[in-house]
Amino acid sequence: MGLPPEIDFRMLCVFKIMLSPLQVTTVDMQKPPPDFRTNFEATHPPILIDNGLAILENEKIERHIMKSVPGGHNLFVQDKEVASLIENLYSKLKLVLVRKDEQKSAALRAHLGRIDGLLERRGTRFLTGDTMCCFDCELMPRLQHIRVAGKYFVDFEIPTSFRALWRYMYHMYQLDAFTQSCPADQDIINHYKLQQLSAKGLVLTPTPTLQRKELPTDVALKMKKHEELETPTFTTSIPIDVSENSNAE
Template identity: 65%
Template sequence: MSEEEVQPQETTEETNGAENGAVPEIELIIKASTIDGRRKGACLFCQEYFMDLYLLAELKTVSLKVTTVDMLKPPPDFRSNFEATPPPILIDNGLAVLENDKIERHIMKNIPGGHNLFIQDKETATRTENVYSKFKLMLLKRDDPSKNVVLSYLRKVNEHLETRGTRFLTGDTMCCFDCELMPKLQHIRVAGRYFVDFEIPEELEHLWRYMYHMYQLDAFTQSCPADQDIINHYKQQQGTRMKKHEELETPTFTTSIPATIRP
């Protein structure tokens, strides 16, 4: 297992209860890279909860430690503690929370400041749902109709951002919807280009501007897997073997936006 003490570079706000260092210590166990078994893997849920908790660590309501586990060769202590349960796993004061919906509920109800991340917004939920499932279908079908469906869903997100006129999906501060959507957009961008030559059109300028703002945030960049890990994630799903040279590649991270887009 590889451990990393997460120390946000920038604190945006002090919160009540954080004085005297009396903040809960939270550990998040995430899947490791399927390439080197150490760096962050390309699990969407792992990145989503990493982002949630990173934002809370920035506010100094929690102290966060992130541990990566190679699920191809899990260490004995992991197997004895969690058997075959795959990450993400959240550990709060010795309590292990194992299922995704329970992790989300625990962050919302039991971790200081967590309730502020989980806001209710039916319109945002409607506009962002199904984007990822349509992307998975595009990877399977690899045809123009499936690409057009993904485009139509991305346009809905673009229109939503245009209507709201805010930096993020529900306002000018991040919330749970952003932590859920942005990792999916990164997968669509990186894996879509690699497998089916799919590119997010430059005309979706509000979506690109949104991605630009996300790329500026430590919560995203610190939790984001390498391009190679995102690609290998889908190769494994398709039963395609990784080539030797891919194991030796220096990790790259796509975080640029088109030159035509003004942030």
């Protein structure tokens, strides 16, 4: 299952801690290094290089891992319930950011509630068990975008009543595979600001409740395509007590 291009988290990072040693390198596609341009031209990550062989597409990367990496097949489990539950989550976030109305926000909360219900019923650390799989590599980046971009642009928050979902996020935040590849809050926010530049008539401005210095629309649309970050921040806090209800500490 390939990740949408809007999601920054690279599914391959999970293999850094679960399978054989893997070096993960992030690339700024606006300023790719010379050797990247030479070898891959305009190809977008993720790219897997195994013994000099470059595999460039998500589906081909998955097939290669399943066939060539010891234990790799365990990551690509089949679970129709999970697959159908997470596939439209990101599109609901996009609708919330574009429409900015309570109806779309309610639909996103309801979708998150169904995921919370599944996690509560299963009682596992991750979506399909107590070890990560491909579905977790898709869901958690979406949740992080919902936390950061949803809060910044429309003051959307994941309800604290979704305790199973928050416990799930807690476990994901403990993994180096996620924390070392998760983009900074500013990068996620800047991603959606760049989308407003490419979509005519679409203006995403922070909600007043965030107490940020807001730019006029005409100035916001002239923003640079990349914001230099002095102090990147990462939202990884958990608003509930998971110590008693967590399966692992």
